Amino acid sequence: MTSTSITSTTPVRRFGGSVDIVLAAALWGTTGTVRSFVHASPVAVGAARLLIGGALLFVLAVRSGGLRPLLAGGRRTRLVLLLGAVLAAVYQVAFFSAVARTGVATGTVVTIGSGPVFAGLLAGLLRMGAPTRRWLLSTVGAVAGCAALTAGGRSAGVEPAGIALALLSGFGYAAYATVASALITRGEDDRAVVGVLFGGAGLMLFPVLLAYGSGWLLTAEGAPAALYLGLITTGVGYVLYGRGLRTTPVATATTLTLSEPAVAAVLGLFVLGEHLGPIALGGLGLLVVSLLILAVPARRRQV
Numbered sequence: 001m002t003s004t005s006i007t008s009t010t011p012v013r014r015f016g017g018s019v020d021i022v023l024a025a026a027l028w029g030t031t032g033t034v035r036s037f038v039h040a041s042p043v044a045v046g047a048a049r050l051l052i053g054g055a056l057l058f059v060l061a062v063r064s065g066g067l068r069p070l071l072a073g074g075r076r077t078r079l080v081l082l083l084g085a086v087l088a089a090v091y092q093v094a095f096f097s098a099v100a101r102t103g104v105a106t107g108t109v110v111t112i113g114s115g116p117v118f119a120g121l122l123a124g125l126l127r128m129g130a131p132t133r134r135w136l137l138s139t140v141g142a143v144a145g146c147a148a149l150t151a152g153g154r155s156a157g158v159e160p161a162g163i164a165l166a167l168l169s170g171f172g173y174a175a176y177a178t179v180a181s182a183l184i185t186r187g188e189d190d191r192a193v194v195g196v197l198f199g200g201a202g203l204m205l206f207p208v209l210l211a212y213g214s215g216w217l218l219t220a221e222g223a224p225a226a227l228y229l230g231l232i233t234t235g236v237g238y239v240l241y242g243r244g245l246r247t248t249p250v251a252t253a254t255t256l257t258l259s260e261p262a263v264a265a266v267l268g269l270f271v272l273g274e275h276l277g278p279i280a281l282g283g284l285g286l287l288v289v290s291l292l293i294l295a296v297p298a299r300r301r302q303v
Contacts, residue, residue, distance in 0.1 A: 017244030021256040022291070024240040027233045029263025033271055034233075038225045043096040044212035047205040048226045050092055053234020054202025057195040060239065066189020070196065073188070081193075084179035085200030091172030092205065094165045102162025110163055112258060113143040114170030119254035122178045134293065135251055141290030142258040148283025174254055180242065181250035190242035198238060255291070262287050 035045050061067045071078065098107040116139045180197060184190045216222035245253055262284055 017246055017248035017253070018256060020240040020244030021248055021253045022259050024237045024244065025257040025260040026263045027237040027240070028257070029260040030267060031229055031233050032264045033267040034225050034228055038216060038222050039219075040216035040222060041212040042099065043093070044209055044214065044216070045226070045229065046092050046096050047209035047212065048214070048217060049229040049234055050089070050198065050205050051202040051209060052226060052230025053238070054195075054198040054200070056231055056235035057191070057238055058199030059195075060235075061189075061192040061195025061199070064189050064191040064195075066192035067195065070183075070188050070192040077183075080179055080183065081196050082200070084176045084183075084197045085204065087172045087176035087179065088197050088201035089204040091169050091176060092201070093208065094169035094172060098162045098165035098169055100162075101165060102159040107162060107166045107169075108261065109147050110166035111169040111173070112146055112261060114167055115173045116143065116251065116255040116258065118171045118174035119177060120251040122174055123249065123251045126178065126182070135255065138290045138293045139255045141293070142255055142287050145283045145285070145287030145290055146258055146261055148279050148286065174250075177245075177254055178250050181245045181253070184242060184245045190246060191239065194238045194242040198234065258287060259291050262291075 031049070035042065038045055070081075095107065095111050098111065101107075102110075120135065120139070176197060180190075180193050183193045217226050241253070241257075248256070266284075
């Protein structure tokens, strides 16, 4: 519930959790730029990011006071939390595996593009609110914008196994977000929920980090990058995301996170010196407009 001390004219009240969701996605959008300065396997970087960020989120969950009530919620709640942690780990591993098989462009577009679709389907199947026409319009436009943004860059080969892994990643993302949303909207502490999900996922990926190599964590470039990716993009990012899920339907939240590639594209343009052609710029514009359609709330009648 929102505090009654917040008036209907404040930006936080007006936009609900949309601002938190977009801010979280903006932080996630910096990962590609930071990772480009690290000479290590992308899978190892992803595992380290989740391990460090998951540890921080679990500490915050303990400090929140909501961890004990959450874990005391019964066997069913604990099984749902375990499922969510597995799905978060699957999302991360499947994404990096897809990128390795079918290229960054194709893997990213299929994962990011399929996530909102899976989230809408899951929300309908689980009766968490049927997607609206506004959501459908925004999602179609945002996915098309992502595709154009990526198509305007370097092309990559398409491999069926890589596409399947990207779809699995998109489903994992939508499914763990649905689990988190269901628990948070029923009244569980959002910091406790994301702390358990990502703390558990980080532990599951610890063997992956060892298998792909962890020596880079001790280098001058690797250590600060790993800390930033873990503490800021994962830790702070998912605190914001969990808070946003209090008031934002999961299908809407998943579509709003499509702002991540827009941030990545802008950073690539100004920080890494990458070039965006007319198609990519058009896709970026379509993506921004589509997300604004969803983020800006409809005008409500005054009461």
